[in-house]
Amino acid sequence: MKELSKLNRYLWQYKKELAIGLLFVILSNYFAIRQPKIVRDTLDKATEIIEQYQSGDMPIDPGHVTGTFIGFGIKFLIFALISGVFLFLMRQMIIVASRKIEKQLKDDIYAHLQSLSMSFYRKYGTGDIMARVTEDVANVRMYLGPGIMYTINFASNIVLVLIVMFSVNVKMTFYVLLPMPVLAISIYYVNKLIHDRSTILQEQMSRISTYVQEMYSGIRVIKAFAAERKVIRAFEGQSSEYRNKALALVQVNALFIPLILFLIGLCNLITIYIGGQLYMAGGASAGNIAEFFMYVGRLTWPVAAIGWVTAIIQRAAASQKRINELMDIKPDIVAGQVDPGNGIHSLEFENVSFSYPGAKRKAISGFNLTIRPGQKVGLVGRTGSGKTTLVNLLLRQYDPSNGSIRVNGIDLRQAQLMAFRQMLGVVPQDSFLFSESLYNNVLWGGNGVDSPEKVEEVLQIADLAKDLDGFPKGLHTLLGERGITLSGGQKQRLSIARALYRQPQVLVFDDSFSAVDTNTEAKILEQLNRKKVTTIIVSHRVSTVMNADLIVVLDQGRIIEQGNHKQLLDIGGYYHSLHKKQLLETELSHAKI
Ligand SMILES: Nc1ncnc2c1ncn2[C@@H]1O[C@H](COP(=O)(O)OP(=O)(O)O)[C@@H](O)[C@H]1O
Numbered sequence: 385m386k387e388l389s390k391l392n393r394y395l396w397q398y399k400k401e402l403a404i405g406l407l408f409v410i411l412s413n414y415f416a417i418r419q420p421k422i423v424r425d426t427l428d429k430a431t432e433i434i435e436q437y438q439s440g441d442m443p444i445d446p447g448h449v450t451g452t453f454i455g456f457g458i459k460f461l462i463f464a465l466i467s468g469v470f471l472f473l474m475r476q477m478i479i480v481a482s483r484k485i486e487k488q489l490k491d492d493i494y495a496h497l498q499s500l501s502m503s504f505y506r507k508y509g510t511g512d513i514m515a516r517v518t519e520d521v522a523n524v525r526m527y528l529g530p531g532i533m534y535t536i537n538f539a540s541n542i543v544l545v546l547i548v549m550f551s552v553n554v555k556m557t558f559y560v561l562l563p564m565p566v567l568a569i570s571i572y573y574v575n576k577l578i579h580d581r582s583t584i585l586q587e588q589m590s591r592i593s594t595y596v597q598e599m600y601s602g603i604r605v606i607k608a609f610a611a612e613r614k615v616i617r618a619f620e621g622q623s624s625e626y627r628n629k630a631l632a633l634v635q636v637n638a639l640f641i642p643l644i645l646f647l648i649g650l651c652n653l654i655t656i657y658i659g660g661q662l663y664m665a666g667g668a669s670a671g672n673i674a675e676f677f678m679y680v681g682r683l684t685w686p687v688a689a690i691g692w693v694t695a696i697i698q699r700a701a702a703s704q705k706r707i708n709e710l711m712d713i714k715p716d717i718v719a720g721q722v723d724p725g726n727g728i729h730s731l732e733f734e735n736v737s738f739s740y741p742g743a744k745r746k747a748i749s750g751f752n753l754t755i756r757p758g759q760k761v762g763l764v765g766r767t768g769s770g771k772t773t774l775v776n777l778l779l780r781q782y783d784p785s786n787g788s789i790r791v792n793g794i795d796l797r798q799a800q801l802m803a804f805r806q807m808l809g810v811v812p813q814d815s816f817l818f819s820e821s822l823y824n825n826v827l828w829g830g831n832g833v834d835s836p837e838k839v840e841e842v843l844q845i846a847d848l849a850k851d852l853d854g855f856p857k858g859l860h861t862l863l864g865e866r867g868i869t870l871s872g873g874q875k876q877r878l879s880i881a882r883a884l885y886r887q888p889q890v891l892v893f894d895d896s897f898s899a900v901d902t903n904t905e906a907k908i909l910e911q912l913n914r915k916k917v918t919t920i921i922v923s924h925r926v927s928t929v930m931n932a933d934l935i936v937v938l939d940q941g942r943i944i945e946q947g948n949h950k951q952l953l954d955i956g957g958y959y960h961s962l963h964k965k966q967l968l969e970t971e972l973s974h975a976k977i
């Protein structure tokens with residue numbers, strides 16, 4: 385229950401709705417409980433008339449009798465109607481409030497998730513986060529809506545029914561209520577069984593969906609390895625497991641209704657037996673027996689449902705615990721307040737060192753670099769030398785462990801992060817595309833302004849324009865999930881176009897030409913060169929960086945050489961040997977063709 389107290393803040397906002405809802409529940413129950421009394425009066429009246437008729441003392445007016453009974457009927461109907469109207473209004477209050485709270489909760493979680501940094505997303509899987517935002521919020525909503533509503537409803541109903549019953553006949557009430565504790569306890573146990581088994585079933589369900597999701601994202605690998613049969617067999621295993629667990633749940637579920645019916649039957653039996661004895665002894669009327677049947681009816685459903693409501697609340701508490709866990713995570717990257725200003729006039733890395741959380745080795749150590757406006761800087765080094773890490777640090781997805789990165793002289797940790805990132809155009813190493821049209825993927829890079837001419841232009845620069853004819857709907861072709869319908873090179877070029885569309889102050893390419901052939905690469909770079917944008921080009925290929933103003937060679941997170949292409953060749957060190965090796969590779973591949 386401690387976990388659920390976090391929700392009180394939301395509930396408090398809807399205190400008016402909840403209070404009115406409570407009033408409506410009581411009114412609805414009040415009018416419902418008046419009905420059995422009408423039945424009693426009707427039967428007692430009927431008994432009286434029959435006795436009158438049999439004794440023959442007074443003549444009977446059939447018109448008057450009919451009128452009396454129709455009167456009872458109408459009264460009964462009106463009470464049922466009023467009770468129903470209040471029930472409707474109560475749901476309108478409480479369930480509507482719960483849906484509103486659900487939305488707020490979801491929005492809050494989503495906004496919080498957006499504020500969390502990359503280190504969070506490395507730790508929590510997509511499936512886990514999804515489950516918390518959807519299933520867990522749904523469970524909590526069940527508590528906020530039905531949970532609270534039925535608790536109020538049942539509690540007020542039980543209290544009102546008991547008051548009426550005791551006021552009508554204490555002895556009969558006592559006997560009729562005898563089986564109730566048995567009913568409550570046995571239903572609690574059956575409910576617990578149902579709860580346990582459905583939890584197991586849910587876990588199995590999420591195992592299946594995680595499995596299926598992963599297999600579909602990896603469908604290319606599955607096909608390539610001809611592993612379909614293996615995957616099908618594994619799925620069949622999981623799904624028979626699900627069937628068995630579902631059948632176990634059906635078994636206890638099947639027990640539930642008969643159990644309730646049996647116990648209601650028992651209560652009714654007692655009503656007839658004890659009521660009959662009292663009737664013969666003159667302690668109760670026929671109407672009393674009929675009215676007690678109805679009270680028992682009104683009492684059994686709430687008692688039976690106590691277990692159900694308890695289960696809802698328990699489940700909500702467990703879910704809220706998981707939500708609280710998420711909400712309590714503080715973002716480790718918090719944006720600063722200082723406005724970086726318009727444009728990027730300088731970017732400096734000063735003695736930057738960094739190791740990933742939990743990693744033993746430093747990914748970057750003692751890195752120094754100053755980038756001037758309009759400069760083209762190349763970063764080369766073999767895979768794992770720390771190039772992507774530098775890009776991550778520049779984007780402030782992580783903060784350096786030592787040293788600082790400054791934009792226009794302001795430490796990134798103090799700068800307004802959004803404003804800074806909006807000035808960058810990044811082509812990440814894994815070119816992620818959204819499952820929208822090509823056109824929209826390009827627009828995605830912009831700041832909300834659509835310009836078809838601009839899209840055309842950047843596609844031209846990224847050398848993707850020539851590919852468009854090959855797509856069924858050209859620019860408006862929908863890409864599959866993550867751009868599955870494109871080749872690796874097309875994906876990279878589309879990512880480049882997206883970054884260009886942004887008209888950034890600084891362009892960052894992280895190995896963005898790895899799947900593009902060297903001729904196309906040269907063509908794109910040539911066009912980019914004409915633009916006087918500050919550019920950071922990361923590559924493991926010499927050909928990508930050789931025209932840069934400054935080339936920095938990285939190894940194991942350290943700068944080992946720097947200078948321009950010619951200077952580096954003259955040094956005759958690592959860069960030189962890398963160049964020679966890659967030239968040889970190109971020649972060999974040409975020779976093969
Ligand atoms: N998220 C991460 N957590 C821990 N270590 C990482 C992570 N990403 C990269 N590394 C490590 O940091 C080093 C530099 O990696 P990276 O910057 O990706 O190299 P490059 O881009 O030059 O190929 C490597 O040793 C790599 O294993």
Ligand SMILES: [Mg+2]
Binds near residue numbers: 813894
């Ligand atoms: Mg990399």
